Every structure is written in C-alpha cells, then in structure tokens.
Amino acid sequence: MLIIIRFILLTLLLGSGVFLTMAVPFLPFANGVLWFLSTFFIGAGIALVVKYCGRGALILAVPIAVLSANALVIEIWPPQVRRPIFRAFTEVAQRNDAYRQLRKQLLPVSLQELTVPVALRNDWDHGLRELEVANGLEVTLFAAGLTQPHSLAVSADGDLFVSLPKVGQVVTLTDGDRDGVVDNLHVFATGLDRPSGLTFHRGALYVATASKLLMLPDIDHDYIADAKQVINDQLPVAKQHWAHALVVGADRQLYLSVGAGVEGDDWRQAALLRVTADGATHMFATGLYDCQGLAVHPLSGSLWGTDNSSETLDFDVHPDELNVIASSGDYGWPFCFGNRLPDAELGSVEICQSTRPSLAQLHPHSTPRGLIFGATLHAPIQFQSMLYVALQGSDYAERKQGFRLMGVPLDADGRIMGWGIDLISGWSVDGKPWGQPTDCVVGADGCLYVSDCLAGCIYRVSFK
Numbered sequence: 421m422l423i424i425i426r427f428i429l430l431t432l433l434l435g436s437g438v439f440l441t442m443a444v445p446f447l448p449f450a451n452g453v454l455w456f457l458s459t460f461f462i463g464a465g466i467a468l469v470v471k472y473c474g475r476g477a478l479i480l481a482v483p484i485a486v487l488s489a490n491a492l493v494i495e496i497w498p499p500q501v502r503r504p505i506f507r508a509f510t511e512v513a514q515r516n517d518a519y520r521q522l523r524k525q526l527l528p529v530s531l532q533e534l535t536v537p538v539a540l541r542n543d544w545d546h547g548l549r550e551l552e553v554a555n556g557l558e559v560t561l562f563a564a565g566l567t568q569p570h571s572l573a574v575s576a577d578g579d580l581f582v583s584l585p586k587v588g589q590v591v592t593l594t595d596g597d598r599d600g601v602v603d604n605l606h607v608f609a610t611g612l613d614r615p616s617g618l619t620f621h622r623g624a625l626y627v628a629t630a631s632k633l634l635m636l637p638d639i640d641h642d643y644i645a646d647a648k649q650v651i652n653d654q655l656p657v658a659k660q661h662w663a664h665a666l667v668v669g670a671d672r673q674l675y676l677s678v679g680a681g682v683e684g685d686d687w688r689q690a691a692l693l694r695v696t697a698d699g700a701t702h703m704f705a706t707g708l709y710d711c712q713g714l715a716v717h718p719l720s721g722s723l724w725g726t727d728n729s730s731e732t733l734d735f736d737v738h739p740d741e742l743n744v745i746a747s748s749g750d751y752g753w754p755f756c757f758g759n760r761l762p763d764a765e766l767g768s769v770e771i772c773q774s775t776r777p778s779l780a781q782l783h784p785h786s787t788p789r790g791l792i793f794g795a796t797l798h799a800p801i802q803f804q805s806m807l808y809v810a811l812q813g814s815d816y817a818e819r820k821q822g823f824r825l826m827g828v829p830l831d832a833d834g835r836i837m838g839w840g841i842d843l844i845s846g847w848s849v850d851g852k853p854w855g856q857p858t859d860c861v862v863g864a865d866g867c868l869y870v871s872d873c874l875a876g877c878i879y880r881v882s883f884k
Contacts, residue, residue, distance in 0.1 A: 426472045427481065434465025435485035442493045500528040501552045505842040507826075509780045518837055522829060525802055526554040526841060537601045540564045546854055546875055552846040556800070559844060562869060562880040563593050563602040569871040569878060570663065571790065571859045573618035573625065577641070578864030581625060582871065582878065585614040585663070590627055590636070592643045593878065598865065600880050606643035609636050617666030621674060628664035628676055631657045633695060652699040656686045665790075667714040669694075670721030675704060677711035677725070680753060690753050692725065692745055707751035707775060708743070713788060713809070713859070718795040719834040722746070726788035726809065727778070729757060740786045741778035742809065742828070749776045780828070780836060783821040785814040790859030790871075794827075798866025799883030805830050809840070810857040810870060813848060823848040825857050825870060825881075844881070847872075 440458035469481045506523065532553040536544045543565025551559055566584060573581045580593040580602075592606040609615075609627070617628035624637040625645070633652040636645035655664070661679020669675050673694050680690040690708055693701040713726035723745040729738035730753065738757045745751070755763055756772040758781055782788060791809045806827040813822025824845035829837045847855035855875040863869050868881040 423473060427469070427477055430465055430469045430472065431481045431484055433461055434469065434481055435488045437461025437463075437465055438485050439489035439492055442489055443496075498530040498532060500530055505529055505552075505554065505845075506839055507842070508839045509836070510838040518829065518831070519839060522802060522841070526556065526843075529554050529842075531846075532559060534559065534561060536561055536564070539601055544877070549854065550846060551844055552842070554841065554843045556803070556884050557843060558882045558884065560600055560880050560882070561877060562595075562600065563605070563878040564876065566591070566876045566878070568873045568876065569858065570616050570873060571618045571666075572861040572869055572871050572878075573620055574861055574863055574869075575620060575625070576623070579643075580861075580863065580869060580878070581608065581618055583615040583618050583627065585616055588612045588615065590615055590618065590625070590645075594643070600865075600867075600882075602878075608638070608643055609645040609648065614662055616663035617676065619666045619668050619674070621668050621672075626651070626666060626674065628655070628666045630662040631655050633666075633674075633676065633699070650699075652695065652701060655701075656688045658689065661710045663712060665712050665714040665725070667716060667723070669723060670716055675714060675723060676701070677708065677714065679710040680730070692723070704747055705745045705749040705751065707749075707753045707756075708745070709753040711745075713791040714745075715791045715793055715807070717744075717834055718793050724779075724791065724807065726791055727751065728787055729784055730754070739778075739781040739784055740788050741782065742780040742788065742791075742807075743776070744779050746776065750774065751776055751778070780840070782811070782840075786822045787812040787814045789857070790861070792860050792862055792868075794862065794868070796862050796866065797868060797883060802829070803827070803883050805832075807836070808843075808860050808868060810860050812856045812858055812873070813853060815853070823853055823856060825860065844870075847874075 437458045444454055469478050529552050531550045534549045540561055553559055568586045570583045570585050583590050588611055589607055590609045592608045593602045594604045596603045612629050614630040615627050619626050624635050627634045635649040635651055639646050656678050658679045658681040660681050665677040667675050676693050676695055678688050678691050692705040694704045695701055708727050709730045710728040711725045715724050725743050725745045727741040729740050752775045755767040756775050759777045760772040762768050762772050789810045789812045794804050794806045794808055797804050806829055809826045811822040811824050811826055824842045826840045827843045828840045831837055847853055855872045858871045858873040860870045870879045
C-alpha cells in the first residue's frame, strides 16, 4: 500500500512539471522561473519514481503524467484552430495598425463544444458538435427543434420573433427567466405563404411573405397576432428567390428586397423597393440579383445590403457582395458583376462605368444572408464597431466558402477597414455541412442571436 501511495504522489509531481511545460505558452507572465520549476519537477519526479518505486514503475508514471497534464491543458485552454481567419478585401488591409491590434485581441481561435441545455436535449438531434470561435466570444444554444428558421426580429418587450417559411409560420421565443435559454414557443401567426423578412414598425410586426407584405398587430400582448392586415398583395414572386429582406430605414419608411427571376417583365425584380404608408412600392435601387440582408448604419443612416451573385458565367466567377445601397443606385445585374466587370454577353465597359461598385467582394457561394451592426451589443468596443454577416454557404461550392459568421470591423467614422474576420465557423466539417447560419440580430440582453436553417436552431453569442 505504501508503494502505491508513493507512486501516485510522485506521478503527480512529475505531471506538475509536464503541465507547467505545456502551460507556459498560454501564460502572459511566463518567465525563466517557470521553465526552471517545470524542469525541476520533471527531473525530481523521474528520479524519485526510480528511487522509491523502481525503474519499471517509470514506464507507467511517464505516460500517466503526460496524458493527465495534456487533458488538463485542453480543459483550460481548448485547442487552437490553425487556419487563417482574417480575410482581406484590399491589398493594404494587413498593413493597418488596427488590423494588427485586432489579431492580438481575437486570436487564438479555439474549438468550443456546443453545450446543449437540459431543456433543449429532446429537440437537438445533431449530437456532439464543436465550433471554431474567436477569442472573446462564447456560443450557446438558445432554441432548437425549429423547422428551417429564417429571419429574426426583436420586439420592444425583448422577445425574439422567427419566420419559418417551410411551415408558413412566425413564432415567438420567450426567455422569461433571462437565463439564455428559451422558455416558451408561441405560434404568433400561421397559414402564411413562405414568410421571410421580419421587422417591427409603428408597434406592429411586419412580415414579407412570398407575395404579400403583412402587418400583424398584437394589441393584447398574448403572443398571437390579432389580425393579418394586408399592406401590399402584389409583390413580385420569383421561383427561386422568393424570400425578401425587410427593414425600417432611417427615414422611418419600409424597405423590401425583390430577387431576380420574376416571371414576366416586372420592373421591380432584382431591386430594393421603398414601401410607403399606403402600401405602394417605389424603386429605390436596382441591379441587386438576390439581396437577402438589410441593415441601417447606426451613424450615417445609410442602407447596407448583401447580394448573392448569379452563375451566368460559371459557378466560381461572380463574387458575392456587400453593398451600401444608395437611392437610384444601379448595382450591375444583369450587365455587370464584381467591381464593374461587364458580363460576357450582356455587358459593356460603358454600361458598367455607370453602375455602383460593391463595398466588399466575397468569394462566390459564400451566400451572405442576414446582417446587423453591433453598436448596441453589450460587448467591448472592438465588437460594437463591427458589421456582422451570416454567410450561409452553398452545397454547390466545392471550397465551402460560407458556413460562418463574419465580422467586418468599422473605423470611428463607420467605414470598413478592409477585411473580414471569421468569428464563428465549423458548421461544415470535411465538406459536409451540418449547420447554415442564416440571419443575425442583437437581442434585448445585448447578445447576438443567429438562426441556423439547417440545424433548426438559434444560437446565442455573448461577449466576454
């Protein structure tokens, strides 16, 4: 019995030395003293095991010490992701001082196991999953078991509204005890034709379905719409691009996107429309092939939007885009793509010179969807000064460029600095996606909420 106790204690001594050696790279105060102590503990542990337990015991002591120390290091400092997460939009971006400062703050990216709360385990059928998360963020599961959740909106009371196009519903997710996990799901409205874009305006929820713009008031606050008031029942319907983005602009008017591919010759396709109080639609901007995300800049009040590219030339030619959408702006489609490049069949240099270039070009099939500015996040300033873009990804892309939440840093004047950052990724493993981030919104608690149409869930992203 005495020799067993000695073996355990001396193996702990040896393991302490191994742990210190492994931990030194993670410690901000690492110095020569720590290296001396780690070497001393390892040497003393080996010598004492041989002396009091015999050389044979060393065969067991060394692997036990190393494995135990490694397990403890992984628990305290999860494994780092060794791939680049910064994506430059311009050649000079990486020479910027702010770029180097952000690298120090957001690295290392680590693998974070997605914790499934007890209340959601019956609704979660994707097993153990890990996400690659930048330093300073924590991802938890807020809701699960939803049928292809699409757009998100937050009410004045702080409740989260979610559109479910496949089942024709809009649901409300409430978190009464504010523990970061949904308590109740209420079916707010049902029987809708593929509801997509959501926004609150004048105290009511506005919903863009495939062919209508509806107002759904809830006067008695019972989480059930009291009526379905039709604002416009003549929205253009595209076979593929039936979803609409919807936002309230700085001028308190509604703005609604319409994708390309509308049957017939409709002037409202591939455009951003302004909707007046009487429900009439007016052209605001054109040449947007498939705009699925809209957000209002917190400083300038300008409209920013995503645009998924077409594939008229090839699957990997047309870049996806991030745009600042100006009144009467022409963003190219179908004549131009990328940075005013003419389409081989329809475009010309002269036509493209009159169009507006994109603010940032993303890799084809990144499939940018929802976006939101982080000004109201309860987070350090580097996270508040970002635009967040959900890159849904596409099964058609061989390189799997999407499947991540990207942050786009902004300077003090609200302009992009020239690069994007993969804040959260890992939804595609070895080319096989298990999740697709679709929309994002800032919740009443100052956290970022992200919908996932493939995994059928909502994530809650908090900031340390």
